[in-house]
Amino acid sequence: MHLAEGRVEIFHNNEWGTVCGDAWTIEDAMVVCRQLGFRSEGANDYDYAWFGEGIGAIFLDDVSCIGNENVLGECPHRGWEKHNCAHSLDAGVSCEQDIRLFGGHSYNEGRVEMFHNGGWTPLCDASWGEKESVVVCRQLGFPIDGAKAQIGAGFGHDRENSLRNDVSCNGTESTLQQCAHVGWEEHICNQSQLIGVICGK
Incomplete structure (x- = not known):
């Protein structure tokens, strides 16, 4: 945790x-x-x-x-x-924290997962970008310089349900939950829409 x-x-x-x-x-x-x-x-x-x-x-x-x-x-x-x-x-x-990076090659990168209903669930969002990645890095205490988004299964995939939400951050928020969103919804995710983030070291 x-x-x-x-x-x-x-x-x-x-x-x-x-x-x-x-x-x-x-x-x-x-x-x-x-x-x-x-x-x-x-x-x-x-x-x-x-x-x-x-x-x-x-x-x-x-x-x-x-x-x-x-x-x-x-x-x-x-x-x-x-x-x-x-x-x-x-x-x-x-x-x-209720956000983590999982499956990366180092501590500052990985698939974005949220603690939901008692367990960790990957996030899935086709519109995810740099601003959202900056917020995740900031929330986890990593440097935000050079924060990058990676969409797809580059950090592994999950065959179970994912959380889908059209999150829209301006990049200055302290946590992902403070960004505009429409509510977290469980569904089977298209693996090409899994969210990955690389933060600065």
């Missing part, structure tokens, strides 16, 4: 600031992962500046999420910029 992890920071009043790890829980981490477009299942919470201390403002303290909120700001908290905290308690999270 691919992980995305780090210190939690929020953009507020035109600057980035941290979140205090006082009473930071798995429910809080689930909301952060959901807000960023990752799977909330498998989220992990960290405090005591596990990913290093931030600088500048501390925007939230005593966050108390139920776990089903869409953004962290919806959760009860002490109030914006109201805290009795220090950066030594900065909160962090790790989230499970």
Whole structure:
């Protein structure tokens, strides 16, 4: 499973600031992962500046999420910029990615697969291009310079159902789920439409 992890920071009043790890829980981490477009299942919470201390403002303290909120700001908290905290308690999270590259010759390339209904399923899209590939590379933490799309079974094929979606990205999105799309649909894919991506190293 691919992980995305780090210190939690929020953009507020035109600057980035941290979140205090006082009473930071798995429910809080689930909301952060959901807000960023990752799977909330498998989220992990960290405090005591596990990913290093931030600088500048501390925007939230005593966050108390139920776990089903869409953004962290919806959760009860002490109030914006109201805290009795220090950066030594900065909160962090790790989230499970629901996108992976599979079947490539190196770690930065492969068939694009999505975690769907409890398993990994290849993506299939005849209109996939460079912008969509850039977003996948960014989401997985790879350099986006030189990101390339490969349509067809160049990274192997899958005889089972694939996920078809007419995804259209502008190339600046953080995750594939943020791109315009019409919904994920399972079907038997034409192998010539399987999506592959090569990311920078």
